[in-house]
Amino acid sequence: MTALNDEPLRIGARTFTSRLLVGTGKYKDLDQTARAIDMSGAQIVTVAVRRVNIGQDPSQPNLLDVLPADRYTILPNTAGCHTAEEAVRTCRLARELLDGHNLVKLEVLADHKTLYPDVTETLVAAKTLIADGFEVMVYTSDDPILAQRFEAMGCVAVMPLAAPIGSGLGIRNPYNLHLILEQATVPILVDAGVGTASDAAIAMELGCDGVLMNTAIAGATDPVLMASAMRKAIEAGREAFLAGRIPRKLYASASSPLDGLFFG
């Protein structure tokens, strides 16, 4: 559902009414995956091509059997890739498996402890993929200069982390997100580190165009209920952003007029 008075989210040539993007890892089984994603209202669902079967192994259950193609835009991602070469190869495999689908989420990770992006390798991969006709949504650190570089190269969305993947630490650096947002002309989608609904709402209140999350929903005690909470948080945060918050002030100002009191 779109927030009141909102425009659709535009990524490349595609438009979406939901601003919540979800992952498919860490669920108990395919049934729980399908139910939580359904409840989230997400239209873009990201899949780790190196880890999840979307046709690589025809003898195993295929995730796409529970995510109808007429309802969801599948966003193949390069999770598990640590070099530009691996990431490019993975995107090309995804394009073959998905009949020429060219929208991908690029992530090239630096190490296992932080799962921070290796931005040098990510820049190389993004350049190759864009030249090869891919529409690249790029996972990156919350560095405004890098965000600008990725946009200038032609990435269709820039996806700064809120906190390390799977950490649930929430929005660690709202000031950097603000700097990224004020210069961006492509969608800025927070990706990774959201822990609960208020984190998602904060990202949207800052003016982010959307949020991608996985662990906060899949790892919740009740993933379907958390998916519902996230859907509402994204919409509430977006509406609050569009509505324009009041300025923060150090001192009080009375909520009702002080003139003309009934009792002197």
Ligand SMILES: CC(=O)[C@@H](O)[C@H](O)COP(=O)(O)O
């Ligand atoms: C960058 C990446 O891989 C994300 O898609 C990640 O999976 C989401 O991070 P969380 O699991 O912290 O939401």
